[in-house]
Amino acid sequence: MKVRVKIRRFNPETDRKPYWATYNVDADPSDRVLDLLVQIKAHQDGSLTFRRSCAHGICGSDAVVINGRNRLACKVLVKHVGKNIVVEPIRGLPVIKDLTVDMETFFAHYRAVLPWLINDDPPPYAERLQDPEARERFDDTTKCILCACCTTSCPSFWAQDSYLGPAAIVQAHRFIFDDRDQGAQVRLAILSDKDGVWRCRTIYNCVDACPRDIDITRAIGEVKKAILLGGVGSS
Ligand code: FES
Numbered sequence: 530m531k532v533r534v535k536i537r538r539f540n541p542e543t544d545r546k547p548y549w550a551t552y553n554v555d556a557d558p559s560d561r562v563l564d565l566l567v568q569i570k571a572h573q574d575g576s577l578t579f580r581r582s583c584a585h586g587i588c589g590s591d592a593v594v595i596n597g598r599n600r601l602a603c604k605v606l607v608k609h610v611g612k613n614i615v616v617e618p619i620r621g622l623p624v625i626k627d628l629t630v631d632m633e634t635f636f637a638h639y640r641a642v643l644p645w646l647i648n649d650d651p652p653p654y655a656e657r658l659q660d661p662e663a664r665e666r667f668d669d670t671t672k673c674i675l676c677a678c679c680t681t682s683c684p685s686f687w688a689q690d691s692y693l694g695p696a697a698i699v700q701a702h703r704f705i706f707d708d709r710d711q712g713a714q715v716r717l718a719i720l721s722d723k724d725g726v727w728r729c730r731t732i733y734n735c736v737d738a739c740p741r742d743i744d745i746t747r748a749i750g751e752v753k754k755a756i757l758l759g760g761v762g763s764s
Pocket of ligand 1: 580581583584587588589590591601603604
């Protein structure tokens with residue numbers, strides 16, 4: 530089938546403003562949008578710039594806006610988006626070139642929530658055991674691949690990029706509700722600050738955008754509740 534791919538392009542070093550470029554591509558319905566980008570770069574315009582690594586929905590590096598929705602280009606099939614495909618960079622982060630954005634703000638917010646296990650107890654002889662019910666409490670938020678689809682679909686982040694954003698809160702949730710971790714109070718203090726969870730207006734864009742189907746708004750709600758209760762509690 531013939532597919533028309535319209536891409537928002539911009540090279541800050543040579544262009545005064547972004548522009549649209551259109552490419553006609555032969556595609557199979559089962560091709561992924563990422564395949565089309567690779568084909569365009571290989572056969573039509575080698576200067577087209579985008580990120581990708583695994584091509585299998587794991588690394589999170591190819592988040593873009595496809596027909597108006599934040600998606601991983603490697604997980605969207607042509608048959609699901611039709612013959613006219615519009616691809617743009619994710620919003621709210623500076624464009625380095627074409628579909629590649631500067632992720633530094635995003636990862637600074639990630640680092641700000643201390644996304645690692647904090648436990649000052651002496652290490653046990655073997656692993657730190659955890660029962661299945663305790664593990665289940667934060668299972669959903671372990672699925673995050675840091676693609677930024679959620680944060681860059683969030684109007685609160687667009688309005689104020691100092692807002693830590695849904696991805697950072699999801700990462701914090703993963704450790705706050707881990708009963709082996711001892712850093713919950715520190716993280717809750719960070720997240721109760723002016724750029725933390727209270728900037729979430731429960732818009733649900735993040736839930737729609739997440740390629741891992743994480744119930745992000747629920748996770749943010751659980752963090753808000755923990756802040757209000759002064760701790761994690763038992764459920
Ligand atoms: S290229 Fe790794 S998630 Fe798409």
